[in-house]
Amino acid sequence: MGLGARIAALTHYQPATELTNDQLATTLDTSDDWIRRRVGIRSRRIASMAETVDQMALQAATKALAASGLTADEIDMVLVATCTAVERSPNMAARVAHGLGLQSPAVLDINVVCAGFTHALATAQHAIMAGSATNALVIGADQFTSVADWTDRSTAILVGDGAGAAVVRASDRDEIGPVVWGSFPAMNRAVRIEGIPSRFSQDGQTVYRWATTELPSIAIRACEVAGVAVNDLGAIVLHQANMRIIESFVKRLGVTKAVVATDIADSGNTSAASVPMAFSKLVENRMVQAGEPVLLFGFGGNLSYAGQVVLCP
Structure with a gap:
C-alpha cells in the first residue's frame, strides 16, 4: 500500500x-x-x-x-x-x-x-x-x-x-500536500443559493474583501505546510470567481514567477468545476510541467476555503 x-x-x-x-x-x-x-x-x-x-x-x-x-x-x-x-x-x-x-x-x-x-x-x-x-x-x-x-x-x-x-x-510518496481548510460561519450568508426555484445571489463587496484580505495568508500557510516556498510554485489555480479577485489575491501572495490560471475570462464562474477545469487547461496547454508544485485554492459559499499544493501530473 x-x-x-x-x-x-x-x-x-x-x-x-x-x-x-x-x-x-x-x-x-x-x-x-x-x-x-x-x-x-x-x-x-x-x-x-x-x-x-x-x-x-x-x-x-x-x-x-x-x-x-x-x-x-x-x-x-x-x-x-x-x-x-x-x-x-x-x-x-x-x-x-x-x-x-x-x-x-x-x-x-x-x-x-x-x-x-x-x-x-x-x-x-x-x-x-x-x-x-x-x-x-x-x-x-x-x-x-x-x-x-x-x-x-x-x-x-x-x-x-x-x-x-x-x-x-x-x-509511495505524497504528491498532494496537507489541506488547509475551514470557513467563516459568521459570514456564511454572503453567498446564497436559496429558494424555490433556487437562485444564486451574493454580497459582492463582502466576498471581494474577504477573498482579497483574509485568504492570501491562508494560501501561504498551505504552501508552508507542504514545504514549498511561494516563489517556487510553478502555477497558481484559484477558484475562478472574478479576475479582480484573482489579480489582487496573487499580488498579496507576492508571487513573481508562477503561471496564474485565468480561465475565468472564457469560462465564467463555474463553481466547483472552476479549479479542476482551470488546472486541466494549464496542463493541456503545457503551461506547467509535470512534477512542478501547483497551489490549488478553492473558496466561496459558506464562506468556505480549502487549499493544498499538489505536484502537476
Missing part, C-alpha cells in the same frame, strides 16, 4: 454553446466593456437540456479514466463536488459510477459550493492514506447557469457551466 496519494490524470468538459457579453447585453443593462472591466469575463459556456450535472461529470470522468490507464474495476471511490444537482438520490457520484460501469465504489457527493473540488480532493487523499481507497475519481461539476437570476446583472454576468475530473491514486 502506498504511503501517499498523487494526481494521475486530469481532464475537463465544457458545453459547446457559448454565451458572450454582447448576447447578455441584449437582455440586461450591461455591455461587453462593463463586464470585462468589472469581472474580466469575455464569455461563458451554457449547458443544454441534456448536459445535466451528472452528464457533464461523466464526460470529464470518462476522459480522466482513459488518461489514467486504469480500468473501470480499479476505481474504488467516486466523489462529485457540486452545488447545483437537482436530484438527491441516486446522487451524482452514483450516476457517474453507473455510467462508467464501475463495480462497487464508495460514492459521495460533496457540496461546499465553489470550494467543493479542493475539499473533495483532500477527502480522497485522506481515504487513500487511511487505506480505505486505492484509486479515486474526484470531480467538480456544476450547471451554475441553472441557478442564475437572469434579471440581476451583478450575478448573471458571472455564471458558466462545466466539469473537471482527476484520478487520484495511491503512491
Whole structure:
C-alpha cells in the first residue's frame, strides 16, 4: 500500500454553446466593456437540456479514466463536488459510477459550493492514506447557469457551466500536500443559493474583501505546510470567481514567477468545476510541467476555503 496519494490524470468538459457579453447585453443593462472591466469575463459556456450535472461529470470522468490507464474495476471511490444537482438520490457520484460501469465504489457527493473540488480532493487523499481507497475519481461539476437570476446583472454576468475530473491514486510518496481548510460561519450568508426555484445571489463587496484580505495568508500557510516556498510554485489555480479577485489575491501572495490560471475570462464562474477545469487547461496547454508544485485554492459559499499544493501530473 502506498504511503501517499498523487494526481494521475486530469481532464475537463465544457458545453459547446457559448454565451458572450454582447448576447447578455441584449437582455440586461450591461455591455461587453462593463463586464470585462468589472469581472474580466469575455464569455461563458451554457449547458443544454441534456448536459445535466451528472452528464457533464461523466464526460470529464470518462476522459480522466482513459488518461489514467486504469480500468473501470480499479476505481474504488467516486466523489462529485457540486452545488447545483437537482436530484438527491441516486446522487451524482452514483450516476457517474453507473455510467462508467464501475463495480462497487464508495460514492459521495460533496457540496461546499465553489470550494467543493479542493475539499473533495483532500477527502480522497485522506481515504487513500487511511487505506480505505486505492484509486479515486474526484470531480467538480456544476450547471451554475441553472441557478442564475437572469434579471440581476451583478450575478448573471458571472455564471458558466462545466466539469473537471482527476484520478487520484495511491503512491509511495505524497504528491498532494496537507489541506488547509475551514470557513467563516459568521459570514456564511454572503453567498446564497436559496429558494424555490433556487437562485444564486451574493454580497459582492463582502466576498471581494474577504477573498482579497483574509485568504492570501491562508494560501501561504498551505504552501508552508507542504514545504514549498511561494516563489517556487510553478502555477497558481484559484477558484475562478472574478479576475479582480484573482489579480489582487496573487499580488498579496507576492508571487513573481508562477503561471496564474485565468480561465475565468472564457469560462465564467463555474463553481466547483472552476479549479479542476482551470488546472486541466494549464496542463493541456503545457503551461506547467509535470512534477512542478501547483497551489490549488478553492473558496466561496459558506464562506468556505480549502487549499493544498499538489505536484502537476
